[in-house]
Amino acid sequence: MASNNLRGQTAAVGVGLSDFGDVPGFTHFELMAQAVERALADAGLKKADVDGVFATLEPSNLPVVAVCEYLGIRPKVMEGTMIGGSSFVNYLQWAALALQAGLCEVALITYGSNSRSGKRKPGGAVPIPYEGAYDARLVTAYALATARHMHQYGTTRAQLAEIPVAARAWARLNPKATQRGPLSIEDVIRSRMVSDPLTVADCCLISDGAGAVIMTRADRAKYLPRKPAYLLGVAAETSHLGIAQMADLTVTAAAQSGPRAFSMAGLAPKDVDVLSLYDAFSINTLLFLEDLGFCSKGEGGAFVSGGNIAPGGKLPVNTNGGGLSCMHPGMYGVFTIIETVTQLRGDAGERQVKDPKVGLAHGNGGSLSTQVTSLFGTEETL
Numbered sequence: 001m002a003s004n005n006l007r008g009q010t011a012a013v014g015v016g017l018s019d020f021g022d023v024p025g026f027t028h029f030e031l032m033a034q035a036v037e038r039a040l041a042d043a044g045l046k047k048a049d050v051d052g053v054f055a056t057l058e059p060s061n062l063p064v065v066a067v068c069e070y071l072g073i074r075p076k077v078m079e080g081t082m083i084g085g086s087s088f089v090n091y092l093q094w095a096a097l098a099l100q101a102g103l104c105e106v107a108l109i110t111y112g113s114n115s116r117s118g119k120r121k122p123g124g125a126v127p128i129p130y131e132g133a134y135d136a137r138l139v140t141a142y143a144l145a146t147a148r149h150m151h152q153y154g155t156t157r158a159q160l161a162e163i164p165v166a167a168r169a170w171a172r173l174n175p176k177a178t179q180r181g182p183l184s185i186e187d188v189i190r191s192r193m194v195s196d197p198l199t200v201a202d203c204c205l206i207s208d209g210a211g212a213v214i215m216t217r218a219d220r221a222k223y224l225p226r227k228p229a230y231l232l233g234v235a236a237e238t239s240h241l242g243i244a245q246m247a248d249l250t251v252t253a254a255a256q257s258g259p260r261a262f263s264m265a266g267l268a269p270k271d272v273d274v275l276s277l278y279d280a281f282s283i284n285t286l287l288f289l290e291d292l293g294f295c296s297k298g299e300g301g302a303f304v305s306g307g308n309i310a311p312g313g314k315l316p317v318n319t320n321g322g323g324l325s326c327m328h329p330g331m332y333g334v335f336t337i338i339e340t341v342t343q344l345r346g347d348a349g350e351r352q353v354k355d356p357k358v359g360l361a362h363g364n365g366g367s368l369s370t371q372v373t374s375l376f377g378t379e380e381t382l
Helices: 028-043 063-071 087-100 138-153 157-171 185-190 254-265 282-291 300-307 333-345
Strands: 010-017 052-055 077-079 106-114 193-195 208-217 229-238 274-277 358-365 370-377
Touching: 010 028, 010 087, 010 333, 028 063, 028 106, 028 208, 052 063, 052 087, 063 077, 077 087, 087 106, 087 208, 087 229, 087 333, 087 358, 087 370, 106 333, 138 157, 138 193, 138 282, 138 300, 157 185, 157 282, 157 300, 208 333, 229 254, 229 333, 254 282, 254 358, 254 370, 274 282, 274 333, 282 300, 282 358, 333 358, 333 370
Parallel strands: 052 077, 052 106, 274 358
Antiparallel strands: 010 208, 010 229, 106 208, 229 370, 358 370
């Protein structure tokens, strides 16, 4: 087993979700505060216990400062580096380092957005030379990656449609999921085209919502009321900003972040019981399964076929319904952590995976630009 002084030294001890979906009348700050209040209650802690804050919000010039002011927290440690939707998985490593170094005792990772009711559409025109000149939008980048994978590896439209269908099948087991109606492969293919070959069913929701995660050191976590989910490994990588600079449209930086996170954890893909992948678009899930080592490059289409990642399949992926069917309030990364912790605790209700020991939460940011992989485990994995 690879040695690393971060492995198992900290744990998530509280998680909270705000009301989500369409929540009119709430600002992004109010939704975030609701999630934080619920996470603290879950952890058996008080706001006064929090002395490390890791957060970003849209729109704000000084996001983590704005969060601290709104919540009434004056932390010893604060971090708000923005690397897109993967920011919150990225904060796991900085929170773990701060906790281990004794810079803080209780770390809060949080995010909130009223994208839906506030009518703020994410993924507008990309302010990058070349892309901007052609009025490219965020979905354009993911459509390019999808088309290239289909061309290069023969991935079919029906195989890609398996991903939103599987996400919806999980969402139907989640009473809080935003979209719970039936969805077939034919429904996905025939739905409104957004950016060829991606239809609206291949694209994430635009919702209101917020999430919060409370972390502390492992020696303290075991005395708190909820079952800890120990951070076993985490790694981040970036490969480009603009999609035109991506060296290979079919290979993301998860091909680097994944092996490093697994090395820190002393684990391999075969050890993972449940995955939460940032599925802003259906192609994300396929690329990450390949790049993280769950199948070989180019075999993602075959791997997800036949309900393999749906309930009853061999590999449980996005068990809350993911960004495609559960929620996606602008940035989804914090929700990958929350679902992973929920599963490892055995708190997922009808969608609960049987006796999971290891969970993977993976964040994505920008135009497949930043990738952050994290691995959590129960006490048995230490």
